[in-house]
Amino acid sequence: MSLIGRLWARRRERPTLVFVAALVLTALLAYPFVDWWLRANFEFASGFRFGDFGAYNAAVERWQRGESLYRRTEEGGFWGTYLYPPVVLLLFRPFTALLEFRPAAMAWVLSTALFLWVGLQALVAAMGYDLRWFERVGLAWLVAGFQPVILTAKLGQTSLFVGGLLSFAGAAMIWDGRRSADLTGESLLESPWALASGAATAVVGVVKFAYAPVGAHLLHDRRRMAGALLATVPVLWLSIRFFDVEAHRTYLEVLRWGVEKGSDDARSPTLWLAPYYKPLAWLPGAQMLRAVVCLGVAGLSVLAPPRARRSVFALGVAAVPLFAPQTYVYYFVALLPVAVVMLAVELERDGRPELVLVGLLLVHLHSYGLKFLVHNVPAAVPAFEALRPAYLLFQPGLWGNALLFGLAARSVVQSTDLTIDLLPILDGAENQTSEGDG
Incomplete structure (x- = not known):
């Protein structure tokens, strides 16, 4: 029976x-037409201009001319320029070498969108669901109808590539778990899926350091951590092989600038742009909260049992x-594999799968x-203008993102025994005391 049949x-x-x-499916299926109508009738709906890919293309050209990859603006920052590690340029080079700017950008978007689509199919298959051919075609349309995906395509961003990597990382992790019940007794050579999952996750972190929390599942299994470390070595070699020390030194300045920008006061939502997303700008001490939550995620990952x-x-x-120093709407593409995983988890535990869909819908409408x-x-x-000071709380994506994060956190906590049985310890202490006093 198809997934639609099972649902009905x-x-x-x-x-x-x-x-x-049905509501979510309708919204996603209709949105490509909605976006076309908005672009045809309103100036605020941007077209496919591939502005971010333009920054990547310019960095490739500077690299070929022997110039610095990174360009400071007149204000002293790096806004609107290439912001990735030097080695990431190798992803764009094949496209810019063979094609003119716009065809290269379109080829980049199409290839990374295909990568995401195949990755999501792999993740669904790893969950134990066999998609029919028409469901695979339907999934392609649903992915294309997710607003953050269309926004990413318009910019020529890297988020489709990152979403595909995360989908494959999750699929490999689940395939490994289904293959072996005893995760701690295997050698690394007998754990290809675990190594692949760790490697894909590591590449995500290299492309964007802000995605570091995706490595939580690496702390959950030493073999996946080993896969991440093994993947990092050739990536570092490539970076050193093709780029000089000065490029890496400047990138550290870019990172510092990005963290500082994340600490600044957010622009008002009334100064709206399509990628606008400021989840924690309304909270005092947001940077401290980010650090505490990330430590909490790491701690839960270490304590959680293999079944989690x-x-x-x-x-x-x-x-x-939700917690990266600088976030934008196109970061929501990474929530597609989250929604797939949490839907399966909530259905299996007879929980609240409809809340996963509500979270996804809020993100789509952000x-x-x-x-x-x-x-x-x-x-x-x-x-309504009187509520202007609270406008940051009206971000639909904030609540959708928080809902998905909360459902995942609840699932991990419920599967983790955070209590410590003190009775055996106390009994042992009493026995030792009695023997000593005798």
Whole structure:
């Protein structure tokens, strides 16, 4: 039976789930047409200009001319220029070498979108679901209808590539867990899927250091951690082989600048742009909270039992858009594999899978939903303007992201025994005391 058939068969048992699923499917299926209509009628809906890919292309050209990869702006920062580690340029070089700018950008977007689509299919298969051919085609349309995916494509961003890597990392992790019940007794050579999962995760961290929390599941298994470390060595060699020391030194300045920008006060949501997402700007001491939560995620990952591997993976990935110093709407692409994993987890435990879908819908509606709330509603209802200081709390993606993170955290905590049985310790202490006093 197809997944749609399975869902429809549960309409009497789980009517809310079926209703929410139908709502989400409708929103995703319709959005490519909605985006086309918005671009045709409103200036704020940008076209496919590939601005970020332009920054990558310019960095490749500077590299070929022997110039610095990174360009400072007049304000002293690096805004609007190439911001990735030097080695990431090797991803873009094949496209820029063979094609002119726009065809190269389109080829980059199409190839990374295909990578994401195949990765999500692998993740679904790892969960134990066999997709029919029409479901695979439907999945492609659903991915194309996810607003952060379209935004990423318009910019020529790297988020589709990162989402594909995360999907394959999650699939490899689950395949490894299904193959072996005893995770601690195997040698590294007998753990190819664990090594592949760790390697894919490490590449994500290299592409964007802000994605470091996705490595939570590496702390959960030494073999996946070994895979990450083994992948890092050739990446470092490539970076040193093709780029000079000065490029790496300057990149450290870029990282420092990015962290500082993440500490600055956020621009008002009324100064809306499509990638706008400031999840913690309304909180005092947001940087401290980010550090505490990331430590908590790491701690839960270490304490969680092997059966919680899927939830640990989802927890680390969902933490990125919510707690990274600088986040944008295209970071939400990483939540697609989170939604796939948590849907399966919640269905298996007879939990709240409809909340996973609600979280995904809120993330999908974030950009234009926020614009509607801060621009259109005050224009129609002037009294709404009094809520301007709280506009940051009206970000739909904030609550969708928090919902997915919370569901993953709850699943990990419920599978983890955080209590310590003190009775054996006390009994042992009493016996030692009695023997000593005798």
